[in-house]
Amino acid sequence: MNGEYVIGVDIGATWLRVGLSDVSGNILRKEKREIRTNHSYEVSEQIIEIVDYLFEETGLEIADLRGIGVASAGPMNVNKGELVNPTNIPLEVVPLSEPLGQRFGVDVELINDGASAVLAEQKFGEGQGYDNLVYITISTGIGGGAIVDGNLLYGKNGNAAEVGHFTIDQAGELTCGCGRPGHWEAYCSGSNIPGFVRMHLVALTAYEGDSQLVKLNGEELEEFEAKDLFDLARAGDELAEELVDELGRLNAIGFAAVTEAYDPALITVGGAVALHNPGMVLDPIRAKIHHYTQNEIPLIKITQLEEEVVLYGAIARALAI
């Protein structure tokens, strides 16, 4: 394929990120805008607007575009080039390859956001030089991507390494967003940590210690967020510390299952919950993972690509077109 430049797109729940890169992977210009989802084609229309803007701003020729990589949470139909009931956007179908391909006359490839992130780690991040690595995001949800023996895992529908839906609790006390009980994400993701805290407070019959958590009234508990738990633990609240530690134990079970499944040498970790609380999230995992896996423990690191890891992966996918 000819062309000097590629475009990478990260479709998130709130943000649409688009990057313009040269074919060596140097990102020349990026733009982040709040995503609009009033109708099916609005996402592609907005991507077109931003691509036009990036070429205009850089003074480069749009005729020199080689290809476009688009990363999003699934589910997606990679062959049709569209998202189908995606978890991040309130639309049934989001056509991407057809409208973008028609407008720019280039190939458009879709990729699951977890797969995109691990690709980014290998090309641009901590995973350079690694053939066996996994990326895990602990964010609103929990997701992942895996490269095994140098091969990026896709699976029959592009949904390999949906690690957030590993069952970590057979009793299934909490129910996942996917509707099934006991999944990792139902306990440890940003949107589910408040439910995890409420479950523990209900079970707590007589607490003798001094904790802000037990003083929360009904309304405060309704509004309680994952961030509040970490803030309390950071301030030395004993019960909050205990719950953060228990979350760490559950995360260690998830990381152990990942280690058994993919035998990675490196696991990089991103997502808002991990990026904002790196020590409180990773330290208990590192301390406890050996209780749950027999495999050699991988290196576990926070991603250096931060919030842009998926965008970098979309660019890496476009570079492979």
Ligand SMILES: [Zn+2]
């Ligand atoms: Zn689930």
